[in-house]
Amino acid sequence: MPAVLDDISTEILHLKKKIGATILAHYYQEGEIQELADITGDSLKLAREATKVDTPVIVFCGVLFMAETAKMLNPAKKVLLPDLKAGCSLVDSCPPEKLHRYQEMLRENGRKFQTVTYINSSAAVKALSDWVVTSGNAEEVVRKIPESDEILFVPDKHLGRYLSEVTGRKMILWDGSCMVHEIFSVHDLVRMKKLHPTAQTIAHPECPKNILEHADFIGGTEAMIKFVGAYKEPVEFIVATEPNMMWQLESRFKHHKYLPVPGITCACNKCPHMALNTLEKIRDCMLTGGPEIHWQPEFDRAKEVLAKSLLNPPAAAKVQPQGD
Ligand code: SF4
Known part of the structure; x- marks a missing residue:
């Protein structure tokens, strides 16, 4: 908690008590939001933590697919998202009708496959999937799929290619990507590495x-x-992910120095979707009780896939937890 709370933070804490809310915030939210949150985490941690919340209301400071995931795993809770327009370029890159047509085409061609879907996807796409993964459990799920089946990995082609390399499994990759991670400047990264030769680069x-x-x-x-x-001991880290992540690292490990890799088109390279959530909108959603995530028909099937993938991960899990 900040030493001196400003008016709006005080108001949020008061409203939180009044309506019985728990605030969950993704690591890509602004530091002032993470600071107020009860729980911070990546998408895997937040999905799991959401199932343990004992208040009737969850205020989800993240993007739409994350709030939908929290609702699917907690149907009885009221889930609020401060700004309903907080989307994700990966979700947009994979419309469910297009995925359905592609799966049909593969089946008509006699291909036997399982669809492994990154959690950054719409509920309708999750409903068309065999597995929903985060970057934290993707490797263990991929390793569990029998070699006799092909793997269709959607929607992040970069994560899919990386998993394919790590597991040695060939994959059919959907052509989607995250607009933030896609545009880091290699030129700047190489220059930074030259300027800071002892720095560790994390990506x-x-x-x-x-x-x-x-x-x-x-x-x-x-x-x-x-x-x-x-x-x-103090170390310099060059960080290639959404820059709000550095707030989390700086808060936990103050003795290190963190250097963000800039984007090609935007020096700050922040996620514009995550940035839609503000302290004012968090206060307002608790005041008005909306925007609220309501149950959709496709949530039924999506929830089944989510629950088996995230809450009961395969027994052979041997990878480090990671997530968006
Ligand atoms: S950082 Fe990328 S993957 Fe995460 S919400 Fe923003 S656009 Fe989507």
């Missing part, structure tokens, strides 16, 4: 190969926290 697997090949460590946000936390 999210949603980054393209040309960025990952310069990384000393590749992992989702939870895995980054573990990796950075293991360094007891």
